Amino acid sequence: MQALQTSIPRKGLFELEGRRERAHAEMRVLIVEDDLTLQPLWERAFKTKNPAVKLDWATSVSEAEKLIHLRFSRGAPYELIISDIFLEGNATGVDLWNRYGEEALNFAFVSGLPVSKYELMMSLDFGCPTYLKKPLTLQKCEEIADLTCVSEA
Amino acid sequence: MAYVPGVQVNANKAALALAEFDEFMKKLYAGAEEFVQRTPIDSSLTVDVERIKDGFKVAFKLASAELRLAESGEGRSPFMALERVLLKAKDLVKVWSINKKV
Numbered sequence: 001m002q003a004l005q006t007s008i009p010r011k012g013l014f015e016l017e018g019r020r021e022r023a024h025a026e027m028r029v030l031i032v033e034d035d036l037t038l039q040p041l042w043e044r045a046f047k048t049k050n051p052a053v054k055l056d057w058a059t060s061v062s063e064a065e066k067l068i069h070l071r072f073s074r075g076a077p078y079e080l081i082i083s084d085i086f087l088e089g090n091a092t093g094v095d096l097w098n099r100y101g102e103e104a105l106n107f108a109f110v111s112g113l114p115v116s117k118y119e120l121m122m123s124l125d126f127g128c129p130t131y132l133k134k135p136l137t138l139q140k141c142e143e144i145a146d147l148t149c150v151s152e153a
Numbered sequence: 154m155a156y157v158p159g160v161q162v163n164a165n166k167a168a169l170a171l172a173e174f175d176e177f178m179k180k181l182y183a184g185a186e187e188f189v190q191r192t193p194i195d196s197s198l199t200v201d202v203e204r205i206k207d208g209f210k211v212a213f214k215l216a217s218a219e220l221r222l223a224e225s226g227e228g229r230s231p232f233m234a235l236e237r238v239l240l241k242a243k244d245l246v247k248v249w250s251i252n253k254k255v
Binding site: 073095099 | 173229232236240
């Protein structure tokens with residue numbers, strides 16, 4: 001089939017690009033975690049390290065995918081995705097990384113798994129995201145929150 | 154497999170060698186359905202999915218009396234390639250829609 005040429009003038013795209021730049025000014029982090037008791041800890045860590053960050057929370061991969069799709073369609077993907085590995089539903093945090101990991105400027109995993117088992121689970125073809133072993137402490141969470149400060153500089 | 158009127162998908166399961174093929178196809182049909190709802194009623198959309206060197210490419214070709222477009226997105230995963238082509242194609246439809254009203 002012959003390639004079709006786009007029949008739409010491109011000038012209107014500038015308007016859309018401008019909207020995207022504004023959207024990028026807002027830094028958002030997605031936390032994919034079914035243990036909601038960790039919410040205050042993460043909120044405190046980000047408040048300390050980077051108060052400008054807005055946190056979104058999902059408890060399953062499907063919920064996370066909807067949020068990622070929404071942010072992407074607004075031209076403002078998440079700055080950082082922090083995901084537990086074992087979540088509600090069939091899909092795991094590793095599935096989320098394999099599907100959408102490349103879009104997050106930073107991606108981190110949180111789990112109770114020993115590091116050796118985590119490394120075995122990961123396909124190393126595309127690198128291995130930062131791993132944080134549970135139980136979480138404020139200090140550990142702040143180290144992850146620091147990732148947003150680095151990419152902001 | 155889902156059927157969406159006006160949408161033809163060319164994706165070879167064996168050639169793509171994708172573990173999550175069925176999950177991807179669900180998302181592709183859902184995205185394509187949402188997309189064609191924004192286009193003229195006589196639109197027909199062809200979606201080609203292929204493996205490329207560093208991942209996957211998803212290409213949209215839309216044809217109708219009023220609107221024609223061809224866009225593609227690439228990504229390490231087909232899910233991201235799909236997000237990228239959807240974003241580009243929706244932007245073109247928005248621009249067409251704005252220009253049509255002027």
